[in-house]
Amino acid sequence: MEKMNQTIQKTPVFRVLTDQQIEKIYYSALEVLERCGANVFQDEAIELFKNSDAVVRENRVRVPVSLVERALKTYPNKITLKGRNGKRSVALQKDHVYFGTGSDLPFTYDRETGERRRTLYKDIVNAARFVDYLPNYDFFMSHGIVGDAPNPLTYDRHQFMAMLEGCTKPMVVTSVDGEGLEDLWKMACLFQGGEEEFRLNPMFVAYIEPISPLTNDRTAVEKLLFAAEKGIPAMYTPCPSSGATAPATIPGMLVQSLAETLLAVVLCYLKKPGMPLIMGGVTTVMDMRTTTYSYGSPELSLASAANTDISKWLGLLMFSTGGCTDSKTVDEQAAAESTLSVLNAFLSGANLVHDVGYIDSGVNASLESLVMNEEIIGMVRQIGKGINTDPEYLALQLIDEAGPGGEYVTKDHTYEHWREWYFPKLQDRSDWETWCNNGKKTMLDRVKEETHRILDEYEPEPIDDGIRKELKKIIDDAEKRHSK
Amino acid sequence: MAEDLGKIAESLIAGKVEDVDKMTKESLDAGVSAEEVLNKGLIAGMDVVGQRFKAGDMFIPEVLRSAKAMSAGMEHLRPALAESDTKQAGTLVIGTVEGDLHDIGKNLVGMMFEGAGFKVVNLGIDLKPQVFVDAVKEHKPQLLGMSALLTTTMPKMGETINALKEAGVRDQVKIMVGGAPVTEEYAKEIGADLYGANAASSVDKGKAALGL
Ligand code: B1M
Numbered sequence: 056m057e058k059m060n061q062t063i064q065k066t067p068v069f070r071v072l073t074d075q076q077i078e079k080i081y082y083s084a085l086e087v088l089e090r091c092g093a094n095v096f097q098d099e100a101i102e103l104f105k106n107s108d109a110v111v112r113e114n115r116v117r118v119p120v121s122l123v124e125r126a127l128k129t130y131p132n133k134i135t136l137k138g139r140n141g142k143r144s145v146a147l148q149k150d151h152v153y154f155g156t157g158s159d160l161p162f163t164y165d166r167e168t169g170e171r172r173r174t175l176y177k178d179i180v181n182a183a184r185f186v187d188y189l190p191n192y193d194f195f196m197s198h199g200i201v202g203d204a205p206n207p208l209t210y211d212r213h214q215f216m217a218m219l220e221g222c223t224k225p226m227v228v229t230s231v232d233g234e235g236l237e238d239l240w241k242m243a244c245l246f247q248g249g250e251e252e253f254r255l256n257p258m259f260v261a262y263i264e265p266i267s268p269l270t271n272d273r274t275a276v277e278k279l280l281f282a283a284e285k286g287i288p289a290m291y292t293p294c295p296s297s298g299a300t301a302p303a304t305i306p307g308m309l310v311q312s313l314a315e316t317l318l319a320v321v322l323c324y325l326k327k328p329g330m331p332l333i334m335g336g337v338t339t340v341m342d343m344r345t346t347t348y349s350y351g352s353p354e355l356s357l358a359s360a361a362n363t364d365i366s367k368w369l370g371l372l373m374f375s376t377g378g379c380t381d382s383k384t385v386d387e388q389a390a391a392e393s394t395l396s397v398l399n400a401f402l403s404g405a406n407l408v409h410d411v412g413y414i415d416s417g418v419n420a421s422l423e424s425l426v427m428n429e430e431i432i433g434m435v436r437q438i439g440k441g442i443n444t445d446p447e448y449l450a451l452q453l454i455d456e457a458g459p460g461g462e463y464v465t466k467d468h469t470y471e472h473w474r475e476w477y478f479p480k481l482q483d484r485s486d487w488e489t490w491c492n493n494g495k496k497t498m499l500d501r502v503k504e505e506t507h508r509i510l511d512e513y514e515p516e517p518i519d520d521g522i523r524k525e526l527k528k529i530i531d532d533a534e535k536r537h538s539k
Numbered sequence: 540m541a542e543d544l545g546k547i548a549e550s551l552i553a554g555k556v557e558d559v560d561k562m563t564k565e566s567l568d569a570g571v572s573a574e575e576v577l578n579k580g581l582i583a584g585m586d587v588v589g590q591r592f593k594a595g596d597m598f599i600p601e602v603l604r605s606a607k608a609m610s611a612g613m614e615h616l617r618p619a620l621a622e623s624d625t626k627q628a629g630t631l632v633i634g635t636v637e638g639d640l641h642d643i644g645k646n647l648v649g650m651m652f653e654g655a656g657f658k659v660v661n662l663g664i665d666l667k668p669q670v671f672v673d674a675v676k677e678h679k680p681q682l683l684g685m686s687a688l689l690t691t692t693m694p695k696m697g698e699t700i701n702a703l704k705e706a707g708v709r710d711q712v713k714i715m716v717g718g719a720p721v722t723e724e725y726a727k728e729i730g731a732d733l734y735g736a737n738a739a740s741s742v743d744k745g746k747a748a749l750g751l
Contacts, residue, residue, distance in 0.1 A: 161690045161720035173690070200690055207638075207691035231691075272640055298600070299643050343598040346647055346738055418719050 066441035069402035071357060072364040080306060080365060084313035085120045092117035093269040093318045097276035103325040116318070123317050126324030130371055134288050134331045136194065136225035137256040139246040140516055145193050145225045147333070147372045150404035152439075154397070154432050155194035156186055157379065157410035158229045158262065160420040163199055164384070166506070171419050174199030176217050178420065181510065182412075183221025185425045188513045191432040192425075195222045196262070196409055197229065199420040208537045211235040212530045215242055219526070221515050226259040227290075227374075227409060233277035236261055238533050240287055245522050254286040260333060260374075260407070261287055265315045267295035279319060283326040290374040290407075291319035292335025296348045297358070299341040305358045312336050313365060320371075333407070334366045335374035342381075350416050351381040351392030356399035363403040375400045378411030378428045385423045385499060389414060393424070394431050401435045422510070427502050430481050437477035481505060544571070544579040547612070551584030552591075554604025556611050563612040573619035577627070577656070581612045585654060592739065599647070606654025613656055628655055628751055629681035632674045632712075634662030636695035641688035644718060644738070648684060651738040655746060657682070668695070668702035675708045681749050684735070687718040696721075697729035713748050717741060 072080070094114045095101055101111060110117045136145040145153050162171040163178045182198035197214050204210035211230045218226055219242070230236040243258040244250055263278045265271050275291075282289035293312035295301030301308040316334050323330050338358035339349050349355060359375045366373035377400035382388035393411075400408040410417070411432070412425040442448075453468045463469050481501045483490060490496075496504075518526070543566060550558040559581075566576045588605045591597035620627045631652045635645050642664045649659045660678050662670060675683060683703075687693045696716050703709040716726050717735035726734035733748055735741030 202690055207694070210691060266640060296643065299647075341599075341643070343600060344595060346599060346644065348643075 063444065064441065065443070066439055067402055069360070069399075069404075070364055071360045071403070074368065077365050077368045080309050080313060081369070083310040084317055085123060087269075087310060087314035088118045088123060088317055089120065090117070091269065091314075093265075093271060093315065095271045095276060095318075095322075097271065097273045097280075099280055100271070100276045100322055103322065107321075107325050109321070118318065118321050122321055126321045126328075127317075127369060127371075129324055129328040130320070131329065131331050132370060132372070134260075134333070134372060135256070136260070136288070137247065137258055138223045138225050139219060139243075139258060139518070140223035142223070143256065145407075147406045149367055149372075151406060152401050152404060152408060153193035153406060154378065154408045154411055155192055155224075155227065156182065156196045156198045156425065157376075157413045157417065158196040158198065158227070159200040160198060160413065160418060161200055161202070162415070162419040164414070164419060164421040164423070166423075166503075171415075173202035174420055175203045176201045176213060179214060179217035180221040181422060182420065182425065183218050184513050184515055185422055185509055187222040187224060187515045188509055189425065189429045191429050191436065192224065192411070194225045194227060194407060194409075196227045198412060198425075205534065206537050207231075209235070209530075209533045212238050212242070212533050215239045216526060216530060219518060223516050227262050227407065228259045229262045230278060232274040233281045235533075236278045236281050236287070238529055240285060242526050242529055245525050250285065257286075257288050257331070259288075261289040263289055263291050264335075265291060265293055265319070267293050267300040267315060268311055269315060269318075271318065276322070279323060280326050283323045283330040283332075286327075286330055288331040288333060289323075290333040290335040291316060292337060292374055294337045294348075296339060296341040297354065298343065299346075301338075303340075305338075305354060305361065308338055308358060309361055309365065312338055312362070316371075332371070333374050334362070334369070334371040336362045337376050337410070338362055347381060347416050349381055350376075350379040350410065350413055351388070351396075353395060356396045359396070359405065360399050360403035363400075363405040367404065372407075373405045374407045374409065375403070375405030376410045377401070377408045378424075378431065379413035379417065380424075381416045383415050383419070385414060385421055385427055385502065389424060390427060390431070390498070393428055394435075397428065397431050398435045398438070401432075401439060422506050423499070423502050426481070426506050426509070427498070430479060433479070434477055440475070544576060544583070547576070547580030548584035548587070551581060551605050551608045551612070552587050554601055554608060556604065556608045559608035560611040560615075563615045567615055567619065573616045573623060574625045576612075577616055577620065577625070581609055581616070581656065585609055585656070588654070589739075602654065603647075603650050606650050609656060610653040610659075613653075613658070617658065626751070628652075628657045628746070629749065630658045630660060630678055631682045631684055631745070632660045632662060632671070632678050632680040633684035633686070634666045634671065634674075635664040635686045635688075636692050636699060637665060637667050638695060639687050639689050639692040640664050641686070641718070644688070645684070645686035647738045648686070648717065648735060648741050651742045652682075652684075652745065655742045655751075657745075668699040671699045672702050672706045672708065675703060675712055676706070680712055682715060682745055683712045684715045684717070684741075685731075687716070687721060690720045693718075693721060693725065694729075696731065700730050713745075715741060715745060715748075 133148040163174040186195040204213040339355040377396035380389040380392040715733040
């Protein structure tokens with residue numbers, strides 16, 4: 056018989072802020088917007104604010120609470136992304152967690168020389184192939200920045216092309232400006248069956264950032280307004296470094312970055328209520344010995360988890376960070392830091408966890424890091440399965456049957472359930488002799504072998520020739536416009 | 540008097556900006572030479588700060604406090620030092636190149652140079668080559684610093700160097716470049732004199748290049 060008044064916890068529950076703490080942070084952010092406000096350097100946005108209840112003095116915009124709260128009510132709680140292969144594989148909704156790479160790394164670890172060098176088009180195609188192949192990755196950001204594109208003002212089109220070449224999964228894209236985003240959107244629409252279909256089945260989310268503290272530059276706002284107009288999902292993700300561009304206290308940083316987010320919440324609402332805006336935040340500390348913007352600090356994980364708590368309370372979807380490191384190479388430090396942030400982001404229930412695979416504090420790209428994180432995410436996802444306490448799982452009958460001194464290896468119950476465990480692919484659990492006979496390989500050795508294997512073997516689903524031609528035309532047109 | 544100058548050094552190490560400001564002025568008023576205040580007070584203090592920072596005993600927020608104290612003291616000393624022809628750290632003009640909005644690193648580099656006694660003119664971000672050219676003409680710095688955090692804006696540093704050449708002022712300054720995607724080789728390629736990997740080492744390199 057089932058017991059009355061039971062509560063079952065199917066998965067782990069993890070929170071770092073209570074509702075009351077979130078309220079404090081939220082009310083403080085509202086105060087920031089009324090008292091201090093933010094700078095906005097874009098004409099259309101200034102006009103939109105002027106025609107609203109906001110108070111505008113030159114470029115400084117201050118927003119009343121009522122307007123913020125009206126705006127907050129309009130955002131979707133669910134956004135489903137569809138890859139270029141037509142699969143609606145990423146359904147962003149509260150507590151559904153998806154992992155993906157970061158973007159725009161200027162350097163790439165070169166496995167032939169062991170040195171770092173500029174990232175090239177081919178490196179992005181390769182990263183795309185890896186993300187396409189590795190099942191624990193759900194979405195793709197470019198990982199690197201195309202260093203061999205002809206023009207800095209149009210590199211984003213080539214970058215997106217490289218991403219499409221290698222990967223069929225949904226994406227998060229960076230762009231040069233509003234015009235760049237428009238081209239990427241046109242390119243994506245070719246796969247989605249046009250603008251209207253894109254609105255229902257967006258292929259990507261546009262990555263956009265304010266400048267902490269409380270500054271909104273022209274190109275960022277231009278992109279945001281374009282996304283709002285066309286119904287392109289977008290995130291406006293503050294990247295404060297605690298102690299440098301935000302208070303050195305985590306709550307202070309959270310207040311400021313929430314104020315930055317809320318300003319975008321209002322702006323998008325003024326442009327087009329209901330546009331699919333996603334909350335973001337790469338909230339970390341500046342290392343006070345080296346000045347590095349840290350991608351491996353525990354504060355990154357803690358502040359990000361707090362931000363996710365806030366996003367859920369506000370009813371916004373969350374773009375978060377994990378799987379990254381300050382280490383210059385894929386080593387013990389990289390493994391430790393990546394694991395910590397992947398685990399925390401996962402447990403927090405953030406929706407899009409990006410920057411997986413970043414090494415060297417967001418400067419250097421490494422396929423090896425992607426492969427290692429595949430294993431880390433696998434383990435972490437296993438934790439997320441939680442504990443099932445149904446009778447089949449309590450296994451009373453079985454314990455009775457086996458009895459004192461019995462065994463379980465040959466039981467049907469074992470045969471049926473062991474596959475629910477996590478099965479590592481690259482981690483070694485063998486005995487000493489076997490390990491020696493297999494060449495005493497370290498985790499990194501196995502990661503490298505797997506990287507080579509995927510590089511050699513994996514072929515993604517190709518792009519249809521007709522679409523390829525049209526993609527090329529959009530890119531060529533952009534080149535022409537900008538060669539003048 | 541030496542004792543008083545020791546106190547300036549101590550206050551500077553402790554990051555007491557107002558005290559250093561006041562004591563520097565008092566020492567000058569009491570007739571101590573600017574050179575002595577500089578060497579036995581400010582620089583003596585800053586040397587310790589530098590050593591402690593390198594040893595991991597002092598951290599950026601503390602170092603920048605001391606740098607601010609140094610800068611406050613230098614305000615008083617500069618006119619007298621110029622008069623007495625004492626060798627002193629000169630002027631650094633620094634900015635982030637066109638199309639680039641990153642400024643944290645550039646600002647930190649500037650502050651650290653202030654800590655080394657430089658007068659620092661921080662031009663800001665997103666600066667056209669001409670702005671650097673004009674600033675070199677106006678401030679006549681010994682050192683010009685350019686920061687770029689994007690591979691897409693790095694070429695602007697080379698363009699700026701060319702603009703300085705065209706304006707005939709390239710040889711009046713040493714040029715230092717830095718920022719996350721910038722490398723030593725790249726600095727050479729575009730004809731810069733110095734590459735700065737981080738704020739602290741940039742100051743060391745800058746001073747060495749100017750023979751300080
Ligand atoms: C004169 O002599 C010298 C000597 C030494 C010098 C020097 C000059 N300048 C610097 N140094 C050296 O000394 C300093 C102190 O020790 C050091 O300075 P740093 O600036 O390196 O160090 C700082 C103290 C801490 N570091 C930082 O502050 C930079 C951190 C990272 C994460 C970063 C941040 C924070 C930001 N970003 Co941007 N950002 C990244 C950065 C990744 C990284 N790790 O570098 C980088 C540089 N960003 C990038 C990108 C893509 C972008 N960012 C953008 C925007 C921003 C923010 C506004 C959000 C913010 C900057 C806020 C600000 N006020 O500066 C966008 C561009 C905006 C623009 N037009 O400039 C945007 C294009 C994103 C987008 N698509 O919208 C990438 C570069 C890609 C490329 N093309 O090369 C990037 C490597 C991150 C990434 N992997 O995506 C040294 O480099």
